[in-house]
Amino acid sequence: MSSEIERAQSFVQRLLANPALQQFSALQREEQIIQFLNVNAAQLAPTLTVDPYFPGRSWSQVFGILVQAIFRVTNQLLDPELRSIIGEEVSFAFVPFLKQQPYNEGRIREQVASFLTGLLRKADARRAFTGAYAALVFSSVDRYLDDIFERKSYIHFELTKVQRLRMGKEEIRGMILASLLLKPAIYVLAASGSSSGQERVAGTIQSQFAEKATEVLTRQLNLLPEQLIRSAVNSNISFSENRFIEATARMAAIFAARCRSYHPHMRVDRGADSPDKSWLSIARRNYRFYGFDVKMLDELYMIAAENGW
Known part of the structure; x- marks a missing residue:
């Protein structure tokens, strides 16, 4: 050196x-x-x-x-921490529900870890991964999922009836977390520039680019079901542009954006809104700009308000 x-x-x-x-x-x-x-x-x-x-x-x-x-x-720090998340936090038990072929979770984990290690050499991929990675590190999806399944309201309907994820809560959790994990995968095609670290909005790519990225990634990540790759890629599309993107993609987009600046031990002033409630309130007002599904934001806002998050 x-x-x-x-x-x-x-x-x-x-x-x-x-x-x-x-x-x-x-x-x-x-x-x-x-x-x-x-x-x-x-x-x-x-x-x-x-x-x-x-x-x-x-x-x-x-x-x-x-x-x-x-x-x-x-x-x-990142390399061993990421492998730990892939190996212990993100379950790929949903894969057999989507891909009818021999299933080896160890090989899947190794393929995903190797892919991300190479991808994250790109500065722009790292910046695009900041929020999604924080959502995984701080288990942000987990604390909402129980309420979502107990309510059986809009988000549950979109996951189970519209996206037709005919699997249990734990498998759906794995699908959402894997979508977060692979959210920056679009940078396998995007040229790497000098990222300034400035915030990026959810709708960073067009549907045509998403299709091309999905084709490339389906070949490169051949152990994963195409439905997962589409979910990860489509989490970078604005819901205003494409109303048919997967519920798991819409969830990944919201949680990645929320956790980009997530402060795990933020102090809340007396009388002020709790951190998640405050962020979701702002996101609801600006949902078109960020490309979010406002009905998802509404439900997450109610959950955050009821739990003091």
Whole structure:
């Protein structure tokens, strides 16, 4: 490792050691550090482009070096954590309900882990995965699912009658979590640019691109059912554009957006709305902009309000 890379990693590790960041997921911390570098470029450049840091380098070069250092440091935690989530949190027991062929969950997990490890070398894929990954890390779907199945209201109807997922609650849970896990899979086709870490809305791709991505991914992830791949890909389409996208895709889109800035231990001021209720209230007012299913938001809002979330 060159001395320049060592200096970059040392600087990044000091930033990541900030106690205020420790409660966030690995990708949330990474995103916040990149945003910090962007916002404070004018103040940081005079210090970091001279001794003892990166003398002779321009700020754009220093920024690129630091971002790569952030990726390397984050991956030391992300890689084993992601494999743990794939191996222990996301059940693929729903696969036999959708794909009539020999089923080997171990091989499926390995194929998904290998695919994501390669995909997440792309900066844009990492940023697109930040919210979905936080939703998985903080088990955000789980606490709503019991209420959804007890209510047997709109979301339950969309999952079981419209999408026709003829399986139990645990298998449907696995389908939603797997859709979150593979949400950034569209970047297997999308060119990787210099992601700024700015928020992206749910409807980032058109249906025509989604079809092409689904074809490519169905070949690449050949152990997975096409229904899952479509759900993951379609979680990046606006519901306003396509009213027929899967309920699991719509759920993944909402939870990924909610958890992008999720703060697991946020303090709530007296008289203020709880965090989920507040976010869902804003999302309901702006559902067209974000491409969400407003009826899903309405039901999730009621659940959050009743539970004080």
